[in-house]
Amino acid sequence: MEFIDTLFIKYMIIFLSFLRMSKNRLTHYLEHPDRAIVHMDLDSFFVSVERLLNSELHGKPVLIGGSSDRGVVASCSYEARAFGIHSAMPMKMARQLCPEAVIIRGNSMTYTKFSKVVTEIIREEVPLMEKSSVDEFYLDLTGMDRFFGSYQIASELRKRITHETGLPISFGMSVNKTVSKIATGEAKPNNQMSIGKGNEKGFLAPLSVRKIPMVGQKTYQSLRNLGVKQIKTLQEMPVELLEQVFGRHGRIMWKKAQGIDPSPLIPYHERKSISTERTFERDTIDVQRLRSLLVAMTENLAFQLRRGNKLTSVVTVKVRYSDFNTHTVQKHIAYTSADHILIPHVLELFDKLYNKRLLVRLIGVRMSHLAGGGYQINLFEDNEKLINLYQAMDKVRNRFGDRAVIRAAGKEAKTIGMMSNPFSGDPPMLLANRRQ
């Protein structure tokens, strides 16, 4: 008996040390990895697509965006950037800076199509990729170097994309996402750059702190007030000081400045979707009620997309009748997360699907073919006022719950629960489901 006890303890010790070892290994992998992470970014994407369609735009300063005085620059060519113009700038100001610029309203459906063609090419070549926006991708080529060399794979992929689509694209490669993204920025336009393992800190040191992806205008101002301009200064500062000023973000920023970023890729699944459906206690034929519920559902899902910094490009409406026959119809649309664009699509699908003679048992809405990204893609349809309105509405929703702001048409929909962010890794909620 004693023998067995000793044996058991022995095995337990081996087992526990194995556990500890694999945990150390995981930490080691994430913090000092031999990873090969590539960040690819299409150069001034919207402008490049417009130039494919109209070669006269080559070499000219081009602005894409709303042309009204309240419009915003969604994308601009490198020739326009030379005048100090940048995206998200009010169009009025851009026009003052460069009166000869060609202004194009833009077409989000066309850009969505090209975005998907590029996505497909990357997906064919690389098993693990993240689509972080309509024109940006992260690829994990770790382990592929044994066969061909990861840098060579990335270079050939870049060539293939430009050859097949006519669109210029740049990439940066390193051991993690942050350094690769910054490297892409340094390589642009239409070029590539690799930061060898161990050179992350040296590569970042001379660059402006503004180049760190998490440093926005506000953080940049605070850093400037502290006398910090170059990443080198951040690297030499005690992490505690940054924590005092910026809290938790201070430590992350400090780590990024050192070239450390353990964040993993979020794999791209075309089928990934968010959805919501409602079964009625008593089957209904009340069209007004059904339509108003669809509006509320769409608003809810759109809000969750925006909160997760996501865009959808396929909407699906589902109707189940009292005889349990279920019908769905879907539509490919331009990438968006805006209620005022999504609602008409959903209602149009419902009108197409709905059989007026039958009682409805269930209705549902799904949004799929998601990509990362914020409002940019709709900027030329929207204007500053509309974007500000969305941001204000979402702020209220974040504080007081989803029902705090609701369109008049959606008022009749009764119970919609408090939502958490479906992309944050929290468990799915009652109404909206996340599907892999």
Ligand SMILES: [Mg+2]
């Ligand atoms: Mg781009």
